[in-house]
Amino acid sequence: MSTKPDVAFIGLGAMGFGMATHLVKVGYSVTGFDVWQPTLDKFAAAGGKTATTPAAAVEGKSVCVCMVATAQQAQQVLIEGESSAATALPQNAVILLCSTVPCGYVESLAAQLADPNGPVRRPDLLLVDCPVSGGATRAADGTLSIMAGASPEALSNEAGRTVLSDLADPTRLYILNGGGIGAGSNTKMVHQVLAANQILSGPEAMGFAIRLGLPPNAASLEALLASPGRSWMFGHRGPRMIDGFQPLASAVTIILKDTAIITSEARRAGFPTPMTGVVENLLYTALGRGYGGDDDSSLLRLFTEGAPTPSSTETSPESVKLVVDLLKGIHLASAAESLAFAHFVDLDLDLVLDLCINAAGGSAMLEAYGPSIVAVLRGEPAPAPKGDGSDTETLADIYKNLAHAVDAAQQIKAPIYLGTQALNLLRLALRKTSSDNAPASAAVNVWVQ
Amino acid sequence: MSTKPDVAFIGLGAMGFGMATHLVKVGYSVTGFDVWQPTLDKFAAAGGKTATTPAAAVEGKSVCVCMVATAQQAQQVLIEGESSAATALPQNAVILLCSTVPCGYVESLAAQLADPNGPVRRPDLLLVDCPVSGGATRAADGTLSIMAGASPEALSNEAGRTVLSDLADPTRLYILNGGGIGAGSNTKMVHQVLAANQILSGPEAMGFAIRLGLPPNAASLEALLASPGRSWMFGHRGPRMIDGFQPLASAVTIILKDTAIITSEARRAGFPTPMTGVVENLLYTALGRGYGGDDDSSLLRLFTEGAPTPSSTETSPESVKLVVDLLKGIHLASAAESLAFAHFVDLDLDLVLDLCINAAGGSAMLEAYGPSIVAVLRGEPAPAPKGDGSDTETLADIYKNLAHAVDAAQQIKAPIYLGTQALNLLRLALRKTSSDNAPASAAVNVWVQ
CATH class of the missing domain: 1.10.1040.10 (N-(1-d-carboxylethyl)-l-norvaline Dehydrogenase; domain 2)
Incomplete structure (x- = not known):
């Protein structure tokens, strides 16, 4: 059994809450962030830790799961908002972007992280484009379908893989080798057709x-x-x-x-x-x-x-x-x-x-x-x-x-x-x-x- | 100026009433039929004659205009209904089918008239497939667009042409030479697209x-x-x-x-x-x-x-x-x-x-x-x-x-x-x-x- 990394979990909606509490159940230390305080209270009651900003949630965590509702929200919590996550993540941490977003957005996110003149300048971060499918019940059971695309380095990162394996049904974790950033979002997109x-x-x-x-x-x-x-x-x-x-x-x-x-x-x-x-x-x-x-x-x-x-x-x-x-x-x-x-x-x-x-x-x-x-x-x-x-x-x-x-x-x-x-x-x-x-x-x- | 034939006019709705009263105005003897008695009364007040069955309306008329709303109604008044028009029309009379109907219907109507074993056996009748366009105002003014297809014999029939000319704007009477039965309905159909x-x-x-x-x-x-x-x-x-x-x-x-x-x-x-x-x-x-x-x-x-x-x-x-x-x-x-x-x-x-x-x-x-x-x-x-x-x-x-x-x-x-x-x-x-x-x-x- 692999070591369970400490996880920051951003976005505790219907899907995210189930996923995050499942990780807690199977033994992870999970620090949640959400803009809605009652959800944070509920997450604390379920055994999670909580933080009041994305930056605080990700501090010292080698894996950050992002499960907000839209590309606009992802951009806010990861890059643009006050106390956003990207700058605060430790060196070589993994971002698992599980939100359903356009391929064009996840491509732009990768470019923003890597941009040497951009606002965050974090080319070290390992971004995985890994939307999920299956609904709230399977989210809470850790049996989601997950389709993951990224660079070979990000895809093979041990901590990230461990978390993905615990969120997904073993027969439904689709690692899109060679697809790169965007392949996960595109796979989700054609499924959603x-x-x-x-x-x-x-x-x-x-x-x-x-x-x-x-x-x-x-x-x-x-x-x-x-x-x-x-x-x-x-x-x-x-x-x-x-x-x-x-x-x-x-x-x-x-x-x-x-x-x-x-x-x-x-x-x-x-x-x-x-x-x-x-x-x-x-x-x-x-x-x-x-x-x-x-x-x-x-x-x-x-x-x-x-x-x-x-x-x-x-x-x-x-x-x-x-x-x-x-x-x-x-x-x-x-x-x-x-x-x-x-x-x-x-x-x-x-x-x-x-x-x-x-x-x-x-x-x-x-x-x-x-x-x-x-x-x-x-x-x-x-x-x-x-x-x-x-x-x-x-x-x-x-x-x-x-x-x-x-x-x-x-x-x-x-x-x-x-x-x-x-x-x-x-x-x-x-x-x-x-x-x-x-x-x-x-x-x-x-x-x- | 050509002689105005006596006309039977079946179907005195918004369009038909305007067309029929226009014919009265320009000097035709028009006998109208409609299932709605108040319309017949109104037509009589406008100088028309009236009849209580299609057969009675067409008796002795060399031209019958049919302006009912649907193919089903046309089939009833011309062929299938009690006292329908087709059997009662005089030899070699012209039917001007002005209703908007599917091409398939007007083809079937032609076949039914000609069928030697059919219910009416009237191959002598001259059917013209001539739907109209332009709305109630132009109907009443005699300035409709009319698209007419038929056999060469039916298209060149003097009485039918005279009536069509008086219903249409002179620049908008489209005689579809060579198109045959169905060409009028198809032309109307593609216009209606x-x-x-x-x-x-x-x-x-x-x-x-x-x-x-x-x-x-x-x-x-x-x-x-x-x-x-x-x-x-x-x-x-x-x-x-x-x-x-x-x-x-x-x-x-x-x-x-x-x-x-x-x-x-x-x-x-x-x-x-x-x-x-x-x-x-x-x-x-x-x-x-x-x-x-x-x-x-x-x-x-x-x-x-x-x-x-x-x-x-x-x-x-x-x-x-x-x-x-x-x-x-x-x-x-x-x-x-x-x-x-x-x-x-x-x-x-x-x-x-x-x-x-x-x-x-x-x-x-x-x-x-x-x-x-x-x-x-x-x-x-x-x-x-x-x-x-x-x-x-x-x-x-x-x-x-x-x-x-x-x-x-x-x-x-x-x-x-x-x-x-x-x-x-x-x-x-x-x-x-x-x-x-x-x-x-x-x-x-x-x-x-």
């Missing part, structure tokens, strides 16, 4: 189901979750969609923040993200209606306004099929957008796919067609089919079934923003394929130049 | 302007309408946007009906309409909120929810530029989608462009770049620039300016669905062009195989 799309596809599908007359109950949900339309997000949010959007597990503003990172980085890189673009606008609409602080399962309200409450308690197989076909089309398009973006920013596609399938971005369609989408992106032959029939549909099949769902939605005047977008993207992809029997993975041709 | 997108782009732009702090007043509107972001629709709806959405000129449900025709025909043809797809979903959202019967200028409400009322009365040039750049990007994308669809359904692109520029689909961007988009679609060299600098921007310029507007919208969390869609489409188009200096017309490359 799936997360964002699938946080919305569930409500859109459930709203469509309700308008088709399916009762919003456990039986309907079960039918949808047992299908190729399933996603991790729908499994997680679905029960709250049929149960008054309670309890509050993840607010609309959380995914909105990550979605804005995706689209702003896409603009910076010159990459099109039409699926996520639709998601972002729906989230702004939700924000304008005052839903920002509500659980994101409540986005269902965007799709049920004006809909009659279903009078039936029966789950019609025909209606279930339409909803499943809607979800399949959306999830194929979001898988293609996510993996194409990962390829565009030079990530290791095998690692990204493995990570996404086993995290909140997972879906049946990603599992089925992700490997062959990766092959298309690399210009390699498609992998052999799994043999269970789950991954052998053609693009034309998925398009045709989605088109039937869109026809049905039009008849009942149901808003299906993502389904419509997916349909148009799959149609653009079909126009770029030479064969009528192109596999579903050809959806990614929209993004292939 | 522009109409639908521009009915929404005005509210989206005005909502963005308000969130940027521009006062929703005449000065702001004037600044936007004097720019390359102008459109006929914004000029028409803009004053009502800043004046409480009054008076009711065109309800949300009207453009929704035409939008559904566009997207369903696009699915039938296998053509992607990503811009119009977004519009349709926004309209369903509006419908769900109960805005269906309101003037479509009130779609502004979709974009201002939760927005603070601007406190300034000043119109900042920087903010105006952002809004103009948003509109320019949207209108370039909608022009490309419309003309590419026109090309896909084999319409005469010069005629379509001329019609659209001079009708409700007009915009500064269509005027500037429409001719060069047509050249791209035909694989011809671009026309010479006009010399006034209005048509020489590159695709990269328009993209870059739109991206700045989208950045600004993201900062203030403004929903800009069409702007985001246009941005992603222009980015896809840029990826398909080999040169950094590709002209703006290269936007249409999204749709070029």
